[in-house]
Amino acid sequence: MSTAQQADLLVRNMDWLLTVDPDRRVIRDAAIAVKNGKFAAVGKTAAIDQAWRADRVVDAKGTVGMPGMIDNHLHSSFQLARGLADESNAQSFLFDHMYPYEAVMGEDDVYASVTLAAVEMLRHGVTCYIEPGNYYPDATVRAVMGAGMRMVLATSCFDRNKAVTGLMPDAMIEDTGRCIAKTEELFEKYPGKHEGRLAVSASFRGMNNSSDELILALKGIAQRHNAILQTHACYSYFTHDASVVQYGMPEIERLESLGVLDENMLVLHGGWLEPHEIALLARRKPTIVCCPSSSLHNGYGNFTVGKHPELMALGVNVSLGADHASSGTVDLVQEMRNCVYGYKEIRLNPRLMPPEQAVEMATINGARGAGLADRVGSVAAGKEADLVLFDATVSEWQPLYNPVSNLVYSATGNTVKHVFVGGEQVVRDGRLTRVDENEIMREVVKAGERITGRLNMKKVMKLRWPVE
Numbered sequence: 001m002s003t004a005q006q007a008d009l010l011v012r013n014m015d016w017l018l019t020v021d022p023d024r025r026v027i028r029d030a031a032i033a034v035k036n037g038k039f040a041a042v043g044k045t046a047a048i049d050q051a052w053r054a055d056r057v058v059d060a061k062g063t064v065g066m067p068g069m070i071d072n073h074l075h076s077s078f079q080l081a082r083g084l085a086d087e088s089n090a091q092s093f094l095f096d097h098m099y100p101y102e103a104v105m106g107e108d109d110v111y112a113s114v115t116l117a118a119v120e121m122l123r124h125g126v127t128c129y130i131e132p133g134n135y136y137p138d139a140t141v142r143a144v145m146g147a148g149m150r151m152v153l154a155t156s157c158f159d160r161n162k163a164v165t166g167l168m169p170d171a172m173i174e175d176t177g178r179c180i181a182k183t184e185e186l187f188e189k190y191p192g193k194h195e196g197r198l199a200v201s202a203s204f205r206g207m208n209n210s211s212d213e214l215i216l217a218l219k220g221i222a223q224r225h226n227a228i229l230q231t232h233a234c235y236s237y238f239t240h241d242a243s244v245v246q247y248g249m250p251e252i253e254r255l256e257s258l259g260v261l262d263e264n265m266l267v268l269h270g271g272w273l274e275p276h277e278i279a280l281l282a283r284r285k286p287t288i289v290c291c292p293s294s295s296l297h298n299g300y301g302n303f304t305v306g307k308h309p310e311l312m313a314l315g316v317n318v319s320l321g322a323d324h325a326s327s328g329t330v331d332l333v334q335e336m337r338n339c340v341y342g343y344k345e346i347r348l349n350p351r352l353m354p355p356e357q358a359v360e361m362a363t364i365n366g367a368r369g370a371g372l373a374d375r376v377g378s379v380a381a382g383k384e385a386d387l388v389l390f391d392a393t394v395s396e397w398q399p400l401y402n403p404v405s406n407l408v409y410s411a412t413g414n415t416v417k418h419v420f421v422g423g424e425q426v427v428r429d430g431r432l433t434r435v436d437e438n439e440i441m442r443e444v445v446k447a448g449e450r451i452t453g454r455l456n457m458k459k460v461m462k463l464r465w466p467v468e
C-alpha cells in the first residue's frame with residue numbers, strides 16, 4: 001500500500017536547486033512538492049517521488065531552480081521611459097527627464113507601462129516587487145495582479161514642489177492632507193484582496209520634497225498597519241547636498257531626528273552616507289536597497305562612495321532594486337552581476353561580494369525588505385511556492401560546475417524557463433501564461449506614441465547619429 005501524500009504539484013528532476021533556506025542548502029537532483037500554494041516538501045527527487053504524488057508533475061531536467069526573486073525598488077510606471085534619460089546627471093535625470101515624463105502620463109499610459117514591467121520582471125524570474133508609488137495605484141494593481149505577480153503597493157507622495165535641487169511639475173505635487181488621505185485609502189482598499197499577493201506600504205518619494213509633517217504622518221500610518229515605510233534617500237551627491245542646505249543635516253540624520261528609522265523602513269539607494277549615518281543605520285537596521293544599474297548608467301557614484309558591503313558586515317539588510325527602465329535593464333540577474341562587479345572593481349578586491357551574497361540580496365534580503373520574510377524569499381517547506389527554473393542547457397549556463405557562479409557571473413534573466421507564484425505557473429517556456437504578450441506589446445507601442453507626442457523629444461532623448 002502506498003503511503004504517498006497527495007500534493008497539487010510536483011516539480012522534479014531539477015539538476016540543481018539553490019534553496020536559500022536557513023542552512024543555504026544546495027540540492028542536486030532536486031524536487032519540490034506544492035500543496036495549497038506552499039512548498040510542502042523540498043529534497044532529492046528520489047525522496048520526494050517516494051513520499052508524494054500529484055496530478056500535475058513538471059519534469060525539470062536541465063534546469064537550475066531558485067526562489068522567486070524580489071525586486072525591492074522598481075518604478076513600474078517608468079517602463080516606457082527606456083532610452084529617455086541617458087547621459088544625465090542626477091538633477092537633470094529627475095527635472096529634465098523623468099518628472100516631465102511622469103507628468104504627462106495618463107492612467108492608460110501607466111497601465112501599459114506597468115504591464116510591460118510585470119512581463120519583464122516575470123520573464124526574468126522576479127516574482128515580487130516593491131512599487132515606490134505613482135499616481136495611478138488602481139491601474140498598477142490591475143496590471144501586476146493580472147500578470148500573476150506579487151507586489152508591495154504604494155502611492156506617490158510629494159507635498160513640496162520646491163527644493164534647492166529644482167522645481168517639480170505642479171501636476172505631481174499634492175498637499176500634505178491629500179497625500180495622507182490617499183495613503184490611508186490604499187490601506188482601506190487593498191489588504192486581504194488578491195489571494196495575499198498584494199501588500200500595502202507608505203511612501204514619501206523624495207526626502208527633499210517631503211515635509212516633516214508628511215513623513216511623520218506616513219510613519220504613523222505604516223505603524224498602525226504594521227507595514228513598511230519607504231523613501232528615496234542618498235542616491236547622489238545632490239540629494240545629500242540639498243538636504244544639508246534645506247534641513248541643516250543629511251538625509252539619514254534627518255530620518256533619525258524624526259524618529260522614523262527602524263527595521264520597517266526601506267531606504268532606497270543609500271549610496272551617499274556620512275560616517276555617523278553609517279552608525280545610525282547599523283543601530284536602527286532599516287533595509288537599504290542597492291540599485292546598481294541606476295547608479296552605473298549615469299554615474300551617480302553609489303559604488304565609488306557606497307558602503308553597502310560594510311553595512312552588510314554590520315548586520316544591515318541590503319537588497320537589490322532595478323529602479324527603472326530609464327537605466328536600461330530591468331533584470332535582477334544582471335543587477336546581481338552589476339553589484340558584485342562594481343564593488344570588486346572599485347575596491348580592487350575580488351574577495352568582496354561573493355556571488356552567494358548577491359543571491360541573498362535578490363531573494364531572502366529582498367523578502368525582509370518587503371516585510372515578507374516569513375512567506376517568501378527561499379525554497380523551504382511552509383513558504384509560498386514562488387520558484388524560478390533557469391534553462392541550464394543553454395550556452396551561458398555551461399559547463400555547469402557551480403550554479404551560483406553561473407547565475408551571477410554568466411547568466412541573464414532571459415534564460416528563465418518556468419516561473420511559479422504560489423504554485424501557479426505564470427511563465428511557461430519563457431512566455432507568460434496569464435496574459436497575451438503580443439497584445440501587450442501592441443498597447444505598449446501605442447502608449448509610447450502617446451507619450452512621445454506629449455514630450456519634447458529633442459530634450460529628453462539623445463541620439464547623436466543622423467536619423468533618416
Ligand SMILES: [Zn+2]
Nearest residue numbers: 075232268323
Ligand atoms: Zn527610484
